[in-house]
Amino acid sequence: DAGITQSPRHKVTETGTPVTLRCHQTENHRYMYWYRQDPGHGLRLIHYSYGVKDTDKGEVSDGYSVSRSKTEDFLLTLESATSSQTSVYFCAISEFGGGNTGELFFGEGSRLTVL
Amino acid sequence: TQLLEQSPQFLSIQEGENLTVYCNSSSVFSSLQWYRQEPGEGPVLLVTVVTGGEVKKLKRLTFQFGDARKDSSLHITAAQPGDTGLYLCAGATWVGGGTSYGKLTFGQGTILTVHP
Numbered sequence: 001d002a003g004i005t006q007s008p009r010h011k012v013t014e015t016g017t018p019v020t021l022r023c024h025q026t027e028n029h030r031y032m033y034w035y036r037q038d039p040g041h042g043l044r045l046i047h048y049s050y051g052v053k054d055t056d057k058g059e060v061s062d063g064y065s066v067s068r069s070k071t072e073d074f075l076l077t078l079e080s081a082t083s084s085q086t087s088v089y090f091c092a093i094s095e096f097g098g099g100n101t102g103e104l105f106f107g108e109g110s111r112l113t114v115l
Numbered sequence: 116t117q118l119l120e121q122s123p124q125f126l127s128i129q130e131g132e133n134l135t136v137y138c139n140s141s142s143v144f145s146s147l148q149w150y151r152q153e154p155g156e157g158p159v160l161l162v163t164v165v166t167g168g169e170v171k172k173l174k175r176l177t178f179q180f181g182d183a184r185k186d187s188s189l190h191i192t193a194a195q196p197g198d199t200g201l202y203l204c205a206g207a208t209w210v211g212g213g214t215s216y217g218k219l220t221f222g223q224g225t226i227l228t229v230h231p
Contacts (some may be wrong), residue, residue, distance in 0.1 A: 065122075088172070090157050104150075107157050108155070
């Protein structure tokens with residue numbers, strides 16, 4: 001299994017509080033991604049990173065920010081959590097860019113509930 | 116915005132039956148990936164198809180990429196309870212540029228339940 005660790009795995013928080021999810025990889029892969037998974041929507045890309053300090057927005061980036069200060073760590077921050085951000089968040093990594101037939105390796109997910 | 120329509124959304128069948136899951140789009144993709152996800156885990160790649168008309172087989176699973184690279188199908192022969200899970204298709208398009216990033220667009224998923 002690819003070495004991807006997400007933390008925390010479960011979190012319950014209140015509306016308006018900041019939340020940070022962490023993704024740690026031991027594969028030294030260049031690309032890292034944050035997705036959210038909601039029923040009926042599949043996986044939707046929030047942000048991705050193509051190198052240290054190199055990040056860009058995905059299709060559902062509003063309300064989220066990311067940082068990547070080291071190859072192995074990719075942080076997802078919700079500055080002020082809202083109930084619409086209740087979801088399961090997946091981190092993924094790939095050695096090559098996703099469109100270049102690069103396989104994505106996913107973490108086990110972080111379930112976030114915003115009350 | 117590129118969309119991938121996956122159908123059916125839910126599929127409940129008996130062990131031994133055959134089934135097909137479809138993944139359709141109006142957009143052309145450079146490649147198409149199929150993932151399987153079990154409860155509480157992340158998706159795992161089953162196969163990648165790249166060439167229009169390509170057919171790949173993985174034991175009882177057959178994957179096909181449409182000639183125009185806009186659609187794909189997954190066919191399972193003689194389904195078993197171990198096939199139960201969420202199946203996701205994902206189409207890749209090349210963004211290129213300095214990021215060398217290929218965007219993956221995921222379908223909504225098909226929840227398959229195979230009853231013994």
